[in-house]
Amino acid sequence: MAFERVGVVGLGTMGAGIAEVFARAGLRVIGVEADAEALARGRGHVERSTGRAVDRGKLNERERAEILGRITLTTSRDDLSDADLVVEAIPEILDYKVALFKDLDRICKPETVLATNTSSLSVTAVATATGRPGRVVGMHFFNPAPVMRLVEVVGTVVTAPDVVSGIADLSARLGKTCVAVGDRAGFVVNRLLLPYLNHAAVLLDLGVAGRDDIDAAMALGAGLPMGPFALLDLIGLDTAYEVMCVLFDETRDRRHAPSPLLRELVTAGLLGRKTGRGFHGEETAHRERDRAEFITFGVEGDDAGPIVEQLLRAGFKTSDEPDVVLRLADRPVIEHAVRLPTPSAMVGVHLVGDRVAEVASTALTSPAAVAAARDLMKVIGRTPVPCKDRAGFVVDALLYPYLNDAVRMHDSGYASIADIDAAMRLGCGYPAGPFEMLESIGLRRVRDGLRALYAEYREPSFAPAPLLDHLVTAGLSAFPRP
Ligand SMILES: NC(=O)c1ccc[n+]([C@@H]2O[C@H](COP(=O)([O-])OP(=O)(O)OC[C@H]3O[C@@H](n4cnc5c(N)ncnc54)[C@H](O)[C@@H]3O)[C@@H](O)[C@H]2O)c1
Structure with a gap:
């Protein structure tokens, strides 16, 4: 031709x-x-x-x-x-x-x-x-x-x-x-990208974490070229809203319903870069926050050793009744907090990659403990991402359903693993495609994280894709490729 x-x-x-x-x-x-x-x-x-x-x-x-x-x-x-x-x-x-x-x-x-x-x-x-x-x-x-x-x-x-x-x-x-x-709403890239961006807006709306914190978590923690709100502003909130509507019309999947926050911003004419303001554009005044003058700390959970050492080296002290207890976890920590004599001192800490620490406060955590945990994370060279004590915190809650969607897309016969990976790398500038990410994080870890998300949010599409579950059960660490 x-x-x-x-x-x-x-x-x-x-x-x-x-x-x-x-x-x-x-x-x-x-x-x-x-x-x-x-x-x-x-x-x-x-x-x-x-x-x-x-x-x-x-x-x-x-x-x-x-x-x-x-x-x-x-x-x-x-x-x-x-x-x-x-x-x-x-x-x-x-x-x-x-x-x-x-x-x-x-x-x-x-x-x-x-x-x-x-x-x-x-x-x-x-x-x-x-x-x-x-x-x-x-x-x-x-x-x-x-x-x-x-x-x-x-x-x-x-x-x-x-x-x-x-x-x-x-x-x-x-x-x-x-x-x-084939002709399915959103094809490969928009079908996988837009629900993730929409989900970020839902988490913001639920108050799980702040705008800049979610952006920092995904850029610095997950290694994406920019955070979801910076990207939504670039794409245009009206365009993103329209695509979500088309996806929802085709799938009737509740996760594809545009976030109410997205709709509100679009109705207000705040469309992102093209109008000068969207999610970003008006800087919110920074809240004065409590600052701990002197911090004694405790660290709980697996692999506590290196953090204890780093903090001791920086001059902080441990104590029997510490000002803050850092509970290293990738799951909510409230059940650990309620076992402490002072549950208000416990903060969940989830280390993401080499640069980010999600700092999760429970319903009982005191503002002083959160402030202390944030400062301590900066001391060990990590960007703190304050968030609520929810399954998946921020990064896993946004990343794992996206990876799960990619597995379901492949399993449905719509596109091959190689095509999906190439599409997300070349279409979004991601450092790796979803299957490459899944294999580097670990199939079991993602499967278990999805189970935890499902258990907390009861969202059917957070349940691990059967193919992922079967590969983990079979003890495989990679997807079979032709
Ligand atoms: N903007 C993106 O990032 C992006 C990415 C991929 C695909 N798309 C798709 O590409 C298409 C165009 O999007 P865009 O962002 O370039 O829009 P745009 O508004 O920047 O451009 C549309 C152009 O079409 C012209 N036009 C309108 N009616 C016309 C007609 N009857 N005959 C000739 N020209 C006409 C307009 O004058 C305008 O210059 C859409 O279908 C969009 O979904 C957009």
């Missing part, structure tokens, strides 16, 4: 980048916008983006001129009659897309492949609006398109197999890694 002339409809955030990607790979591009003003904006996007590439030494002026020379801009869809492929990147509204595809079906030659860049709408619904459903696919690029290396190619039940393979080959020619999947 030869693709030499490619149309791109809608030259906004995504379309302009997609046009640039095609032109960089040597294809001729016809960019279509709604009106002259939008066309000028689209031209500006491409000129600025390629200009930045020159500044960074990625392109020279001649290459830039060649790329721009390959892109023709127009406001007339009729100019697409000769295109081999048309990629649509207009707003995420099904009625708009259906109307556009009907029109493209009329204008383009019968063999032209029509592709949608939709993030969450049904590709099948768009395809069946045309007289050529076999030649319609999803071609889902990531933002910014010239930089992100992933393309999800979405075939429907009626897409011709050679169209999917043709678009997959084209993606490789564009320098992208392609993951070919």
Whole structure:
């Protein structure tokens, strides 16, 4: 399947980048916008983006001129009659897309492949609006398109197999890694990413931990490129809300219902970076907190030795009746607290990676004990993440259901382990895919953590995926790969 002339409809955030990607790979591009003003904006996007590439030494002026020379801009869809492929990147509204595809079906030659860049709408619904459903696919690029290396190619039940393979080959020619999947809401990346982001908003709403603490926990503790609220602000809260609605419509999974906090912020017009304020943007005044002048400490739990040593070396003292008892745990500590003569002194401490310590206060913990625990964690070089004494605290509560979702996705036959890992690494910039993370944390640990989450929240989808459970029961430490 030869693709030499490619149309791109809608030259906004995504379309302009997609046009640039095609032109960089040597294809001729016809960019279509709604009106002259939008066309000028689209031209500006491409000129600025390629200009930045020159500044960074990625392109020279001649290459830039060649790329721009390959892109023709127009406001007339009729100019697409000769295109081999048309990629649509207009707003995420099904009625708009259906109307556009009907029109493209009329204008383009019968063999032209029509592709949608939709993030969450049904590709099948768009395809069946045309007289050529076999030649319609999803071609889902990531933002910014010239930089992100992933393309999800979405075939429907009626897409011709050679169209999917043709678009997959084209993606490789564009320098992208392609993951070919079926038409399910959210495909791979959004289906796994958005529920995790939504869950973070739910935990914030429940008061399990604060905004900056959750962001720090996931960035520094779980090693993700940024925390969930920073990422939601980047994606746009309205977009995230819409995708959650589409996921919920398809799955009816309560976890896919947009968090009420997300809805409130969207209704208030606080959409994230595009409006200057979302979850971030207005700094809340820092509360004055109790500071312990002199701290005596105790440490309980497995592996207490190294922390005791570090704190003694830093000049802190142990005592029979310490100001704070640090209970090392990855589960709630209230049952240990109630056995102490002074339960108010106990704080749960969960060490996450090398840089974070979650500091969990129970219903009985005193503010002074929390303050002391926070200070002591800083002394041993860790960022304290204050949180409530809940199953999974912050990191495990957010990470494990995401990993579980990936296992269920694979087990359902939707995508392979290699494709899911590649999609999350390349589409989100994660340091590792979910299966790589699962295997490095340990299958048993994740399975047991999920059981604890399920026992506490009674959320059906927190129950360990049967495949994960079976692998642990069989004593395996890795997922079988073909
Ligand atoms: N923004 C992202 O991060 C992202 C990532 C992946 C996929 N997507 C998907 O890409 C699509 C576009 O999103 P975006 O963020 O680029 O939107 P955008 O609002 O930045 O751009 C949409 C563009 O389409 C133009 N347009 C509207 N109606 C048109 C028409 N009838 N004909 C021609 N042009 C028209 C608008 O003028 C605008 O320039 C959506 O389906 C979205 O879900 C977005």
